[in-house]
Amino acid sequence: MTRVKEITSYLNEVFPFAYQESYDNSGLLIGNPDAHVKGLLVTLDVTEAVIDEAISLGCNVILAHHPIIFHGIKRLTGSSFEERTIIKAIENNIAIIASHTNTDNSAIGTNYHLAKLFDLHNTKPLLPLTDTLRKLVTFVPLSHEQKVKEALFSAGAGVIGNYDKTSFTVQGTGSFRGNEKTHGFSGTPNKLHFEKEIRIETIFPKHLEHKIIYALLEVHPYEEVAYDIFKIENTQENFGSGIIGELADEIEPSVFLKKIKTVLGGGIRYTDFHKDTIKKVAVCGGTGAFLLRTAIVQKADIFITSDVKYHQFFDADKKIIIADVGHYESEQFTKEIFFALIQNKFSTFAPRLSKINTNPINYL
Numbered sequence: 509m510t511r512v513k514e515i516t517s518y519l520n521e522v523f524p525f526a527y528q529e530s531y532d533n534s535g536l537l538i539g540n541p542d543a544h545v546k547g548l549l550v551t552l553d554v555t556e557a558v559i560d561e562a563i564s565l566g567c568n569v570i571l572a573h574h575p576i577i578f579h580g581i582k583r584l585t586g587s588s589f590e591e592r593t594i595i596k597a598i599e600n601n602i603a604i605i606a607s608h609t610n611t612d613n614s615a616i617g618t619n620y621h622l623a624k625l626f627d628l629h630n631t632k633p634l635l636p637l638t639d640t641l642r643k644l645v646t647f648v649p650l651s652h653e654q655k656v657k658e659a660l661f662s663a664g665a666g667v668i669g670n671y672d673k674t675s676f677t678v679q680g681t682g683s684f685r686g687n688e689k690t691h692g693f694s695g696t697p698n699k700l701h702f703e704k705e706i707r708i709e710t711i712f713p714k715h716l717e718h719k720i721i722y723a724l725l726e727v728h729p730y731e732e733v734a735y736d737i738f739k740i741e742n743t744q745e746n747f748g749s750g751i752i753g754e755l756a757d758e759i760e761p762s763v764f765l766k767k768i769k770t771v772l773g774g775g776i777r778y779t780d781f782h783k784d785t786i787k788k789v790a791v792c793g794g795t796g797a798f799l800l801r802t803a804i805v806q807k808a809d810i811f812i813t814s815d816v817k818y819h820q821f822f823d824a825d826k827k828i829i830i831a832d833v834g835h836y837e838s839e840q841f842t843k844e845i846f847f848a849l850i851q852n853k854f855s856t857f858a859p860r861l862s863k864i865n866t867n868p869i870n871y872l
């Protein structure tokens with residue numbers, strides 16, 4: 509039987525929690541990681557109605573996009589919808605997992621899905637994440653070069669774009685002197701020893717750090733393994749905020765907006781059309797006005813997002829079309845991404861798709 513922690517660790521593989529925004533609170537929020545999964549319900553938001561739905565479907569795990577616990581909680585008295593939802597989940601032994609901005613920031617997450625729905629091509633993150641990569645340098649005796657490299661590569665090191673197993677090596681001499689308690693791979697206790705070694709350099713995404721260091725220590729023959737981890741400024745094209753891509757052909761803005769409305773429903777608030785046809789499209793599901801300047805700099809013709817404030821619409825300034833499609837509308841398909849992933853990965857239970865429309869906003 510699958511345990512709750514297997515769900516979170518799978519999500520961590522696909523949408524690493526390390527890449528959530530600093531203000532976010534994704535991960536297992538409520539529940540015992542060792543509990544068995546009897547059924548799992550996917551949803552955009554967790555509300556009391558969604559907890560009721562989980563109970564009626566026999567689901568003891570809810571996987572949501574938005575974290576029900578977002579800010580610090582000092583008491584649980586049921587005085588707000590969040591508190592009542594949390595209490596209800598705990599009283600009914602329901603675990604809640606959130607996979608929020610880590611899903612948004614993934615090249616196969618929320619924005620990627622929207623880009624596919626809008627028929628965008630040549631997509632890449634609008635604003636790639638920084639501080640996602642690390643460099644590992646380690647020193648191994650000549651006999652163990654291949655073994656250590658293979659272990660590091662199998663743990664996920666050495667991937668750059670469409671290349672894997674990338675590394676740089678150079679030969680040199682290591683020195684060490686062990687005391688009487690040592691039982692080293694080479695050398696004699698209390699005697700200075702020189703060993704021909706290979707310096708291996710390779711790159712890895714930071715969320716794999718524990719796995720990679722564990723792999724290194726497993727195969728490295730020394731009692732004390734020397735290694736350095738460096739923070740590097742390079743960006744990784746796989747993770748970032750928003751997405752930018754192109755339509756196959758130039759089309760009139762009004763035609764494109766009608767198409768978006770057909771796909772998403774709801775209503776669209778938009779600025780004046782500054783050109784007759786559009787081709788380059790920037791998208792950020794959920795609150796995305798912080799990316800407006802980036803979208804303009806990257807010469808997007810239109811920026812599709814939500815939660816744009818009145819004064820922010822003025823910043824379109826004949827440089828771009830801003831289209832606010834609604835927060836719920838722009839993220840409503842996230843649960844389908846989760847559903848497909850969980851369904852393909854786990855066979856001991858069937859995930860369920862919440863049928864509740866959690867959008868708190870109605871349109872007249």
Ligand SMILES: [Zn+2]
Nearest residue numbers: 794795835839
């Ligand atoms: Zn959102």
